Amino acid sequence: MSYFTVFKMRLRMELQYRGAMIGGILCQMFFGMILIALYRALYEGKPQSVPIENIATYVWLQQAFFRMMLASDNELVDKIRTGDISYDLCRPVNMYGFYYARIMAQKLMGSLMRAVPMLIMAALLPRGWRINFPASLPGFLLFIPALVLGLLCVCALENITIAFTMITLDPRGMQGLLNLLMLTLSGNILPLNLFPESWQKVITLFPYAQLLDAPIRLYTGEYLPADAMRIYAVQIFWVVVLIALGVSMWSANRKRMIVQGG
Secondary structure, eight states, rough: OOHHHHHHHHHHHHTHHHHHHHHHHHHHHHHHHHHHHHHHHHHHSSSSSSOOOHHHHHHHHHHHTTTHHOOOOHHHHHHHHHHHHHHTTTTSSSSHHHHHHHHHHHHHHHHHHHHHHHHHHHHHHHHSOOOOOOOHHHHHHHHHHHHHHHHHHHHHHHHHHHHHHHHOOOOOHHHHHHHHHHHHHSSSSSGGGGGGGHHHHHHHGGGGTTTHHHHHHHHHTSOOGHHHHHHHHHHHHHHHHHHHHHHHHHHHHHHOOOOOOO
16 A cells, blocks of 8 residues: 555656657657658668558657656655655565555656647647557457556566666766667667567567667557467566566665665
């Protein structure tokens, strides 16, 4: 119950940042248009096996849920730097679960506030630029649980980043490295379905591909509904592994933590 209360409080806090939401929508719409223009130019020079309409849909879904991947709990980072995290250690709750709930609420509400208006605007663009409707109703219904599992996976990755911050006291190095891996291997910079087939067999098994690439392929029909159970199994595997790794790192850090500050 305490974790659910933390989750609700963070959801309400995110609702206050309406100005940031508008700025994020405009920024992601701009980058979405730029990326689609680049892919259209690529297709004119050398057509690919994946239709440009699918690539446009892939880009818009990536941009719509961009906040889900890169949002971080800056308040927690500041607490680690200043030593104020010592007050949180006195709470009668598991700190990993406490901040996992906070990060999940932040990423969920931040994504929904931007995704809904963005996808409506993207659906109004001309053919070849707009987002397509789901390939099928079953594909759309299967897309939603896959997106939720992707959210659980990215929250676990974020908590691992925070665990490294407890050791280094500076999040920029590790966070920059992990964010680069996340953007590259999740399909945000280049859709994974444009990679060579031999590469896709490997990178689609990485945890980063479970964040948005796997759900999007269910949406576009590149993964059939019959593939959904296999995709869910891979996602659940990585959620369990990353949470277990994060819990062990947080536990080890707590035992040897030296609080900085006065």
